[in-house]
Amino acid sequence: MSSQVPSDLLYAKSHEWARVENGIATVGITDHAQHELTDIVFVELPAKGRQVKSGEACAVVESVKTASDIYSPVSGEVIETNPAVIQDPSLVNSDPYATGWFFKVRLSSAEAPGDLLTPQAYAAQIGA
Numbered sequence: 001m002s003s004q005v006p007s008d009l010l011y012a013k014s015h016e017w018a019r020v021e022n023g024i025a026t027v028g029i030t031d032h033a034q035h036e037l038t039d040i041v042f043v044e045l046p047a048k049g050r051q052v053k054s055g056e057a058c059a060v061v062e063s064v065k066t067a068s069d070i071y072s073p074v075s076g077e078v079i080e081t082n083p084a085v086i087q088d089p090s091l092v093n094s095d096p097y098a099t100g101w102f103f104k105v106r107l108s109s110a111e112a113p114g115d116l117l118t119p120q121a122y123a124a125q126i127g128a
Contacts, residue, residue: 003032003128006097011122012055012073017097023110025074028101029061029092032126037063040089045081045103052078052105054115059102061092070102073116080104 009017015033018025034040042062052058052072059070081103085091092100117125 003030003035003126004097005030005032005119005123005126005128007119009097009119010073010116011119011125012071012116013125014055014071014073016071016073018073018116020074020107023107024079025076025105025107026101027073027103027105028096029070030122030126031096032128034093034096034100037061037065037068038093039064040092043085043089043092043102045086046072046078048078048081050078052076061089072105074105074107076105076108078103079106 009019011017015030016027017030018027040061040063044060046058054072054075056072057069058072061068061070082101085100
């Protein structure tokens, strides 16, 4: 099954995505990642106000198979978390790029991090 790789996002090698708009990055995990994890049953998100660094483990997802750390693809302050994925973790499986987002970060720098992958590079990484 081919994974979706939306063209308006940036991607971390660790399978998180970031949608950067006006200095705010919305973060979630990719369609590829949720397929690998299978049915997600629990999500733990970082606290609002937490300072995160790019590449830092800051959230956890548990599936019927395993628990996995989620890494922030950007550096900055967590300004919002998604209560919907706490109440219904299956949103991460059914809609990873919209209702299944995890948290929003006010970027510490005005520029998106240069170490994130383009959609084309991420698609190549996962063989999509």
